[in-house]
Amino acid sequence: MSTKDSASIDQLTSALLEQEERVRNLRLQNCQHEELTVEQERLKELHRKLNETLKETGLASAADSDMQKNFPREALEGLLRRRFFIAPSFEIYGGVAGLYDYGPPGTAVMNNIIQLWRQHFVVEENMLELQGTCLTPDVVLRASGHVDKFSDMLVKDVQTGDCFRADHLLKEHLSKIIQDEKTPLEKKEAAESTLALVEEMDLDEMAKQLRHWDVRSPETGNSLTDPYPFNLMFQTSIGPTGLLPGFLRPETAQGIFVNFRRLLDYQGDKLPFACAQIGTAFRNEIAPRSGLLRVREFTQAEIEHFVHPNKKEHPKIEKVSQVRVVLFPRRNQLTASRQTVYMTIQEALEQQIIDNETLGYFIARTQLFALKIGLNSDKIRFRQHLQHEMAHYAKDCWDLEVESSYGWIECAGLADRACYDLQNHSEKSHVDLTAFEVFPEKKQMEVWVAEWNKGLLGKTFRHEAASIIKTVESFSDSEKQNLQKSLETQGSISVSMEGKQYHLSRDMITFKKVTKSVSGQNYYPSVIEPSFGIGRLLYCVWEHNFYIRSGDDEQRAVLSLPAMIAPYKCTVLPLSKNAVFQNLITLVTEKLTSLGIQHKVDESGVSIGKRYARADELGIPLAITIDFDSLKDSSVTLRERDSTKQVRGSIDEMIHQVHLLSNGKAEWNDVVQKHPIWE
């Protein structure tokens, strides 16, 4: 690439980033539609130019990664089903798209990952944890924005009624045109320009493009309806009256926000603090595909870290400042080389690539967790959201992306959501969800205060008057200001307390702005949210730890799971089905059980080699074999999965080693140091 090309790309990128910022700000200001449209067109033009330039320099389409091309996905997925790690739910009835069951080894690995997550985040960081309900009433998800905005664009085949995601169809349609050698150059370029913008299209633009390219129903060739937003939440009705609409939660986060008041109280009113929730979430995907990566019911593990908006330092940042991470910042995603950067958290903070210490701290901790469960460090990166990907209120977002045979997959998201959620719930519920900041010394400040006609109030509301005063006094400054406006325009305001409405007239209350010496103030905390998709992590762990070993006579699959998350830590194998081994089998399993070590006895009649291979498929790291010598001296062999090496020792000593290895307190090398390899 020439210096000139490179300079021109950099220039375009800077212009594009600035333009994105401009559009975003206009949206935030709810500016006039016309002005916004003009700026959005300019943004599109910049995208087009950048794409063309990248194409000219031959940098546009990075080749599919090695993993996408060469990973034996069918072999892995065959193993996962055959050994019942997973299966389509309700398979005997033909299954339901997007629903999967975890069988015994899958459930065990899932439980182990959750247990590790809880230890790594909740216990080690001294977080709170709560458990809310999946059923969620309409009002909550209206406040959070999900009822209005949590949707994908859907198109239907006008004849068959089959449903498709509009963006998927458009993308596939354009890709075909681009790949078709007969496509004229001009049309090809136009398709490429459109393809680059699919993610950013609103409903009108999508409708326009579907018509322009004459996209049709893929199997039938029928016409499609115009796209319309399809809400991804599963709806239901709570209670017998049919009058309380509800949804299955699309994320666990809201259950934490609505409990903020109680959590803050539990923490003795001290910030920062974090609360986690692990649980099921539901999304009614229009057309689930990509196997386990896009499902309709899944396990989330989310953290909401509440912090003062101007105090996002983290007390433990020192502990992770030298952790190295692969970052893929916004700017790099638009430049020619699309290069990631490898740097320490400290460097990323110093260079202001990551917005703040708390976000940086969690990125480091997330990386450490990813490595602990067995993801390959060469195949993970943190990608910063482009402006158009972020919700308008978000300050900065990074996704943990993991490379798989499906490409780079978002497995966790780390977002600075500012105070959006707490403020919304506070305004909609009329419950104060602020924290209180004590100033180092008193300050002169302009504040809104209520002035009461307590006589009239007492006459009207009697013993409830005191609670009304308390409730109103707890409102934030901006709420008080708004209430005064209502008093001026409508003559009265209404206050809700424990589900009842109280009407206060202008002769009972007025609000005034006064300058006051105050010792502190209320504020909405910011929220930093690390959010994990456990099922996706698990699938990527399987891919990263799957390999084929050439055996004596055949190819054998191995799931090289770390002992900490393996479904069983150890398999127990008698040399044959001979009854003489029974007592020793019982002895060994009882000892393993008493130490809480998950294990599996394989007494089937097949050869030891075949049984080793079976254990390898299940990801079992260790095998204890009982043979005729064991009957004489109570010694057994211990075999390690990946090296296939063995050592020999007394039952107690070998079980002790299994215990150490499966708790992460020793490695196989330590065992080999103590016990020579046994052939």
Add this chain to the structure above:
Amino acid sequence: MSTKDSASIDQLTSALLEQEERVRNLRLQNCQHEELTVEQERLKELHRKLNETLKETGLASAADSDMQKNFPREALEGLLRRRFFIAPSFEIYGGVAGLYDYGPPGTAVMNNIIQLWRQHFVVEENMLELQGTCLTPDVVLRASGHVDKFSDMLVKDVQTGDCFRADHLLKEHLSKIIQDEKTPLEKKEAAESTLALVEEMDLDEMAKQLRHWDVRSPETGNSLTDPYPFNLMFQTSIGPTGLLPGFLRPETAQGIFVNFRRLLDYQGDKLPFACAQIGTAFRNEIAPRSGLLRVREFTQAEIEHFVHPNKKEHPKIEKVSQVRVVLFPRRNQLTASRQTVYMTIQEALEQQIIDNETLGYFIARTQLFALKIGLNSDKIRFRQHLQHEMAHYAKDCWDLEVESSYGWIECAGLADRACYDLQNHSEKSHVDLTAFEVFPEKKQMEVWVAEWNKGLLGKTFRHEAASIIKTVESFSDSEKQNLQKSLETQGSISVSMEGKQYHLSRDMITFKKVTKSVSGQNYYPSVIEPSFGIGRLLYCVWEHNFYIRSGDDEQRAVLSLPAMIAPYKCTVLPLSKNAVFQNLITLVTEKLTSLGIQHKVDESGVSIGKRYARADELGIPLAITIDFDSLKDSSVTLRERDSTKQVRGSIDEMIHQVHLLSNGKAEWNDVVQKHPIWE
């Protein structure tokens, strides 16, 4: 009570039990309605007579238990909310009846109970565990009977539309009449007779009784609609078309049954085996009350133990044969004294009070689990279901009942469900869900076999012919017999394979009964199902472990939770807020964290006594206090919650003791033996 009375009661009871059996058998035979009605009337008459006789002898209404009268429930529930063990879900929006969130200490206790359950049942019994989805398509819950039968009787206020459970209203109405001193004796007796039968009423009878007693809407006095069945499942729609109706699972059990084929394969085709599932279930209660005991979303832990119907012996029965349990058999529930019996599992099996060894084994294991999590052995019993309580297919059912301030509460159910579920799913899905039994030696047996016209089949279905043969051959004997009937009457049958239908005509296939020497046969396994309601157990644990301690100047509440399930094992208390303690606090918490011990630092400025009291409320069994002497010699005190006694020793030694105590590997007495009480 005279001998004569006693004899007459026993006679009536025997007659009643026999009559129940008769009615049950008639139902099973689907006999003519008329005959059934006659026998049901006889049953009612016997109920009436027994009630009258019991009343005459003064034994009818057992007084409310001590717990129901005297337990300070308000104090407990106040504590549970104040310390955020629980809170109504979406409280800031006014809450939703029947939904509760678990706050940090509640979640921790819940997690600990689940972990113990998994260790006690899944790990120690070498069970399988799986994780299915909450979303369940209609077809599955039709096969299980839930779509048709999982309902309560609902009545509506004709004016307001308020909904009520018909049985609750009728019960309350009758109880008021009975308690009213002005009620004439005859009416009172009639009310008592009706009250005794409420649980057994069908829809017609309920409608009749509501009209007869003129039951009205409790708050408004308005008329009520006739009762109608209200299905308790939450309905939703899966996917965007609206054409796939689904429900939230009302129990986790079905997710195991539909996976039976894969589970059996995973077990190497060997029975018996058990599979467990822990997860959320949903029931749209008409009018939830009784706080945490009747909720709309809850955690279940269920086990399905699959076993040959004639081989219900249990290999580990010896290990529990001497466990003593309080049993409340069917017969005793109807006799005058309503006495429970206290006996060993062995005695209960010998006297055929419990139907079989496997059921007995699980009753014993359930009792051991109940005690482990802190239930009081004086307040638990196993009550056998009366005939009318059991589903028609069930062979024997026992509930673990726990005494609480709400009365005796069902916290677990242990049911022998015979082969009902597997057989139903097999018939509805046309997938073979039988196991295969190998005979000790070959037997001459009559079996149904398919005879094929393979030429025609091959011409018609080409490469699919082989799979069709395989599928049909796998059908059970009775299915083959039915298919032959269809061939004879309709000329063809239809076979479903992977969602596709294949029509086979009479000239392709016929089935014949032949006598054959066979080496084994297919059979539907029986299912023994222990099913636990984790939330109910948890609430009862709180009640059984709550007491008020008289402090120096005030009453203080204590939650005396066993260390294994306590939300934190240990609190760490510096003597004051003085900064000199900071290093030692950090040292202690790091050591506790590295051992995975859940703990809580309380650095607030209040007195040590107050902070002990706070820890007592949270159920924290141990407290480490750091004082000025600690700064000199690194010694700390360790205080135990219930005795309020303390010992002193080095930080390492005290933390070691905390570790032992919280894993159940030592008791406080052991600690006191080693370290003298420190005043």
